[in-house]
Amino acid sequence: MRTRIFYVVLLFFLTVAGWSACQRPEAGRAATAPTPAARVLADYRRNLGALDSAVARLRRSVAAGQPVGAQRRAFARARRAYKRIEFLTEYYVPSLAKQLNGPALAEVEAYDQQQRAVPAEGLQVLETYLYPAAYAPAQRAEVLAQLALVHSSLVGLHNAAATFSPTDRHLFDAVRLGVFRIVTLGLPRFDTPASPGAVAEAATSLAALRAAVAPYQVRLAEREPRLAAELQRTFAASLAYLRRHPQAEAFDQLAFLTDYANPLSRQLARAQLALGIRPFAEVRTLRADAATLFDPAAFNPMAFAPNTTDQPTAAQAALGRQLFFDTALSGNGSRSCASCHRPERAFTDGQVKSVAFGGQGQVARNAPTLLNAALQSAQFYDGRVTYLEDQAAAVLADPREMHGSLAAAVRGLAHKAAYRAAFARAFPATRPAGIQEQHLKTALASYLRRELLRCNAPFDRYVRGEKQALDPAARRGFNVFMGKGRCGTCHFMPLFNGTVPPAFERTEAEVLGVPAHAARAAKGLDHDPGRQGVSGIEWQRHAFKTPTLRNVALTAPYMHNGAYRTLAEVIDFYAAGGGAGLGLAVPNQTLPAGRIDFTAPEKRDLLAFLQALTDTTGLSHARPRPW
Template sequence: MIYFRISLVILVGMALSLISCQWSSSTTSLAYKLSPASLAMQVLRQYGQDLTQLDSAVARLRHAVATGQQAERQRQAFLAARRAWKRVELLAEYYSPSTAKLLNGPALGEVEEFDQQQRVHAPEGLQVLETYFYPALYKPAQREEVLEQVAFVQSSLLGLHHAAETLSPTDRHLFDAARLEVFRVMTLGIPGFDTPASPGAVPEAAEALAAVQATIAPYQPQLRTRHPSLAVRLDSTFRAVQAYLGHSSAAHFDRLEFLVAYANPLSQQLWAMQQTLGIPAFKEVRALRPDAGSLFEVGAFDAVGFAPTSTVRPTVAQAALGRQLFFDPVLSGNGSRSCASCHQPTRAFTDGQAKSVAYGGRGVVLRNAPTLLNAALQRTQFYDGRVSFLEDQVASVVASPVEMHGSLATAARLLSRNSSYRAAFAQAFATEPQQTAVQEQHVKTVLAAYLRSLIRLDAPLDKYMRGQREALSPSARRGANVFLGKAKCATCHFLPLFNGTVPPGFERTEAEVLGTPARASRRPRSLDSDLGRGGATGIRWQEHAFKTPSLRNIALTAPYMHQGAYRTLEEVIDFYDQGGGAGLGLDVPNQTLPADKLHLTTQEKHDLVSFLHALTDTAGLGHSAPRRLPQFPSAMARLNYRKVGGHY
């Protein structure tokens, strides 16, 4: 079985190498060339040497396990292998992401959604190995399992070696990869995403950032010539980063201070160096803009990077028209309910209900109304993630019998009979061939354009990260470190969006099984019956999984969880502190949230709430609703009695 896996990984690695070679060849000719290829090749040679060092570290780990060395020596060998991985992570993640995931993916089983047999693929790699060494050493009977995992890591490394032989890195790619690695350290490394049980997050961050320094080292002589003061600042920052990391233990590490005082300046100075050397950023549309110098700078994220097409950017006119329609009940089946009925701006676009009132007041819908602020910055919509794009979400909500019980086709016909709306649509789509009637697709487009305008990333935390140290209270600063450290919140609610969209690529939004009980209780009797993602896909392993929502504006969006089980943030924190449903005694075999208790103190819980309040940003929402709605001709006079925002 081991040999089969090794052969399979080698074949995968060779295929990835070919793809990587073709991709590199096609892009190299387009990339700006600052320097002779020898500079980039210096980086590639260092990468090869680091891969060889990783090979050796994994071999030493295998020897330590095979010979049954003392527990502490085996752990040290494991930690050394992980640190060696961090030296190659920068280019491995950039050029060979699939192989990188095999080597360092989460220790969670996965089921391919197209697999009708629903086979659970057991996780493999370094994070799985961690579970054998922490918190307790594996049992002697498990030694062969550990050796099998080590063999898998070694075989995966062959794929990286093959890919490295064919790479042709350019200046632009290397600087892009370097800055992304800093962002990876900030969002995944420091919070302990890939070291959930071991104490290696801080020293691993030091290794990863040392690799960043090595990557840009060949270019520093030119920087010293062109911008001596920036070269001095950058050298000083790298020394300060290593000193701060080198004198900190995981238990007492001030993660917030590291982010604001060390990591942020480092990424900004790397971007300044790239600009000074005349190396342009990529022009492609990405979720995180290619020219973002910091994760927390204004405009770092581009909502179009999450849209179904990045070739057409929403216009101001389209967003304004979408805003008008958002508050207009004309979209609903009875002309009474609007989008704003359940997504109220004064409540951060929620409704304050455990479950939203159903259409016509007949009962409630399955789940509550999530905030729409920053909803555009995620890869899936709805709690069960059943659609990918806002346009599809709009269509689903309008057609839902329990939500708006309408039809986009019917709405388009009604809007076509309103001269104001007809003119507004003509203006919003002036670059397209003129239509005599409002198009169904255009209705979806303008509503999605409005939702993409609801980006709010200027909370007190954002201000603090931009250097306004007075923006956070002492309690909120302590709470930030609880969030990033002991409470492990940031391993699911990733910085800086605080949702489940995984940085630094922001290409997927994760769902988690928390074991949410049917009712809030310290001794719950049953798991909530909602199957969540599993209900949408039919995959048993995904039953009770729900999309990780944004925590931005969380102080305004009570009650919490998909069905409003918890009324306060304190209750939610206590649920996590107990280890979710499994920690409370419920049978949740597929729970992805660790069932271990966090042992948060009363003060830590209080500080955590203070920090969550510092994620509030509802700027400019006080005048969201239009003053009046367009009037219909006398033949449709009944529609002229509709209310702005509709009825609940």
């Protein structure tokens, strides 16, 4: 009891300290006007207090057993109150943001040998009690317990907020990421999977971003009056569009993206430069100076490299290209990397599972595309390595794939004058040491990072302004993908893989419940353990990395085991609710098991959009002459 009293008293003092810090005036405020950053921070702290109040009102509504309509309205107010602080909370304390608004899915920490499931908490968990149906009266204590956890997270956030010291650069960076979060997570209903408030919340988020930029408007108007007026008009028009179209299911996400969000983020980038506020220069997956998510060079593959400062050179990439197609890397000189990753098939091979070394059976999984493989934080379907360099080494050594080794490959290549010269050009600093294993890995990885990036599909060209690049069916299909289908909540725009926006720092794996055979789905799940075979965590059994959908029209058959031969079959699988929806026992399935009732036209439109993600630039010229 004494211990518990001690922690209660400690929590009280921490809360008071956080509240006091929120109220403490900035040094010198009486003498000078607050800076724009200080004004934004003061607004943040006031909005944090408003979130406290909204959560307290929701708790009173639940405790009093008010009608479900009243509780839902109180919940919606609390959600919108969170959205006013989300852009800075996610920026400075993402761990607390996850506690407050993370997915309603239990997790197991990778280091926990006892594999204890950590229950989810926060606003998304509360949503499951209110939508689609209200909780039973007997569950009221559970709801109140969740609200207590939210309150506890808010105490931590108050204390964290007392340490925030944003600069102009931080604020413009956070606002820019906030715009990207709205279009990649907010409107696609990543954090409102059951409740209807996604568009209203997007409007609240956008209003918060406008308020964060407002303190800079006077200075911007002095320097660039036309840009200042243009930015104000775009904020106003974007908010008006959101408020005119409040229904999430019918919301035209493509129109908002192209006509409002992209122009807004471009204007914010111009305003930042006009104010003399430099973007950050550190290496990030999404470059800090990218004006939109669809800028041709928006993404930096070096963010997922072991050394982020050593940019791949043209000589290294050319060497890697030559090595990729050379059978000398295999154990018997009969196959190359391109044997299973053929350029004309978007670097897949069209097989259910690739032919194993020496023609002896099959490898364990379907060959994934290598296009944009550099833009993810995990390689292989089970995510067992992080870097492309390690992936190359693992494939070379695998007895069912290349059945060779780095050491043997280096010895063989050293006998060829053309390779000795090419390695010397690619790695001049270490020329006296000759060909080295690390250089072989680096060259192959450089080829993928420099030459195998493809983000210029018809869809990309459309959102960059080429209005003839997409036909009406593909435009409708994008809205089905991001809206009714909820595909964009796992295949995140614009990479359409599992690399999570807006920071794009980690790549997710999902449990879909893929059957062993599509035609005999009722026979059971595929036996492949997926991530569980790497981590040992039972809750990750059958979890696989979410692959990119770019060039998906060229990469059949689909899934890790090639179970589905056509995209139409894949759409039907997802529409059925995955394995659980098909009646299979998948207790840890992360894909919602509810059925999606696509109409026949919606399916055709969805297919049209997926085909519009095809970018074959340069693929027909990818095979070099052998040395």
